[in-house]
Amino acid sequence: MDPQNMSVAIEDMFNLDFSIPRVGTPTLESPLKDVIFVEDSERISYCADPTANDCLRAKGMPIPAFIAAGPRRLLYHDAAWTRAAIVTCGGLCPGLNDVIKSLVNTLYYVYGVDNIFGIQYGYSGLVPSFGLKPISLTPDVVDAIHTTGGTILGSSRGEQSTEEIVRTLDRLNINILFTIGGDGTQRGAHDIAVELKKRNLPISVVGIPKTIDNDLNFMDKTFGFETAVQETGPIISCAHNEAKGAFNGIGLVRLMGRDSGFIAANASLANSLVNFCLIPEVEFQLRGEHGFLEALEHRLLRKHHAVIVVAEGAGQNLITDDSAPQKDKSGNILHKDIGLFLKDMIIKYFKERKIEISMKYFDPSYIIRSTPTCGMDSIFCLNLAQHAVHAAMAGMTDLVVGNWQGYFTYVPIPLATMARRKIDPRGQLWQSVLLTTRQNQDWK
Numbered sequence: 001m002d003p004q005n006m007s008v009a010i011e012d013m014f015n016l017d018f019s020i021p022r023v024g025t026p027t028l029e030s031p032l033k034d035v036i037f038v039e040d041s042e043r044i045s046y047c048a049d050p051t052a053n054d055c056l057r058a059k060g061m062p063i064p065a066f067i068a069a070g071p072r073r074l075l076y077h078d079a080a081w082t083r084a085a086i087v088t089c090g091g092l093c094p095g096l097n098d099v100i101k102s103l104v105n106t107l108y109y110v111y112g113v114d115n116i117f118g119i120q121y122g123y124s125g126l127v128p129s130f131g132l133k134p135i136s137l138t139p140d141v142v143d144a145i146h147t148t149g150g151t152i153l154g155s156s157r158g159e160q161s162t163e164e165i166v167r168t169l170d171r172l173n174i175n176i177l178f179t180i181g182g183d184g185t186q187r188g189a190h191d192i193a194v195e196l197k198k199r200n201l202p203i204s205v206v207g208i209p210k211t212i213d214n215d216l217n218f219m220d221k222t223f224g225f226e227t228a229v230q231e232t233g234p235i236i237s238c239a240h241n242e243a244k245g246a247f248n249g250i251g252l253v254r255l256m257g258r259d260s261g262f263i264a265a266n267a268s269l270a271n272s273l274v275n276f277c278l279i280p281e282v283e284f285q286l287r288g289e290h291g292f293l294e295a296l297e298h299r300l301l302r303k304h305h306a307v308i309v310v311a312e313g314a315g316q317n318l319i320t321d322d323s324a325p326q327k328d329k330s331g332n333i334l335h336k337d338i339g340l341f342l343k344d345m346i347i348k349y350f351k352e353r354k355i356e357i358s359m360k361y362f363d364p365s366y367i368i369r370s371t372p373t374c375g376m377d378s379i380f381c382l383n384l385a386q387h388a389v390h391a392a393m394a395g396m397t398d399l400v401v402g403n404w405q406g407y408f409t410y411v412p413i414p415l416a417t418m419a420r421r422k423i424d425p426r427g428q429l430w431q432s433v434l435l436t437t438r439q440n441q442d443w444k
């Protein structure tokens with residue numbers, strides 16, 4: 001089993017439905033030539049261990065497995081008549097433009113779909129009262145967009161009426177909607193798919209999961225994550241320089257990660273200059289024998305510098321101000337600022353102890369998520385989008401494209417959004433972070 005993915009208990013795996021719904025029976029011969037078509041019966045096993053699967057088989061138990069992604073021999077949507085729409089929602093993430101470009105090029109060049117629309121500013125662009133007209137997307141329009149960060153379509157948060165969105169899709173004669181976004185976006189996409197089914201509208205809804213937090217379930221990684229980790233490199237390096245450049249220097253770096261600390265943990269491994277990594281999954285105390293501040297003091301006494309990486313969702317239990325919890329427009333809880341809080345607490349602690357320190361604070365959150373993708377991430381975006389188009393043209397719906405142990409998969413949206421993927425403190429990733437930072441050496 002995946003040692004990092006403990007969000008879904010193994011006993012619950014057997015009750016899960018891995019099948020992908022279709023908007024209708026595919027009957028049209030695919031125009032693709034010289035490709036290896038994938039049958040719906042081809043599966044990617046959830047569990048990589050063949051012995052475990054043999055055991056399950058012997059016991060007559062179902063083997064949890066994803067439907068394999070790839071081009072289908074028979075299509076549901078007729079390219080000549082197909083009108084496809086693309087929407088990007090939620091926060092920015094490296095790779096949004098790569099995915100848009102690859103969707104357009106695959107639809108246009110591979111399947112021959114030439115009616116492609118970009119929906120502006122997230123789901124708001126599908127609600128007429130916002131007055132945002134869809135824009136026409138062609139290979140010429142998207143030719144070089146992968147070289148810039150952000151999204152050429154704009155994005156948004158905030159609740160929109162599913163009924164209104166569905167009415168708009170119907171009025172625009174859209175056959176396929178591609179939803180590029182995180183858990184919220186994909187929950188919205190599922191609601192749209194359910195409403196379309198209720199109204200007997202054969203519109204495919206296919207998601208491409210986006211989140212730099214890497215917290216979606218049933219996939220090893222989401223696009224933009226690798227770039228985000230890479231972008232932390234120069235910043236952590238600067239934090240280290242600042243820390244080493246002064247006696248008792250401290251470089252404190254706050255990174256994104258609302259509920260999962262994947263960016264912070266991986267950044268600590270990729271840039272092995274980090275001495276303390278603090279993530280939401282591992283609670284810590286500030287003061288006392290087992291407190292972080294004592295551990296930091298211990299480290300400074302030994303080495304006279306320290307680099308700390310803290311994920312935005314870490315240590316929320318420590319911030320006990322009386323202000324009411326805040327939410328963003330989509331209803332996501334806005335965490336209190338652990339970075340600034342820690343900075344103040346560290347300064348106060350060492351002042352009390354009359355120990356001089358030099359504190360340098362870095363918050364690169366929006367810098368690392370608005371950049372263009374790095375090489376491998378660009379390829380990942382391109383492949384995700386190609387597989388999204390294959391699924392959509394075959395009439396599949398209510399799914400996101402995933403990647404599991406190196407294979408591209410089709411994951412039902414309810415599965416991908418049923419629980420948040422988190423770091424297992426007993427798993428290999430966190431254990432490796434502990435070995436690399438050696439933070440427990442100071443932290444008793």
Ligand SMILES: Nc1ncnc2c1ncn2[C@@H]1O[C@H](COP(=O)(O)OP(=O)(O)OP(=O)(O)O)[C@@H](O)[C@H]1O
Nearest residue numbers: 089090091157158159181182183184185187188330
């Ligand atoms: N539970 C939900 N059901 C239906 N729609 C939702 C739900 N949660 C969010 N949405 C819609 O999806 C869109 C994006 O959601 P949200 O702002 O949570 O971003 P996200 O897709 O989760 O991306 P990020 O990873 O940046 O947070 C918003 O328009 C929001 O209204």
Ligand SMILES: O=P(O)(O)OC[C@H]1O[C@](O)(CO)[C@@H](O)[C@@H]1O
Nearest residue numbers: 091092211212213256257258328
């Ligand atoms: O400030 P914004 O745009 O709402 O986005 C912040 C959030 O986006 C995320 O990166 C998820 O996309 C979270 O880690 C973070 O809390």
Ligand SMILES: [Mg+2]
Nearest residue numbers: 090182183184
């Ligand atoms: Mg989200």
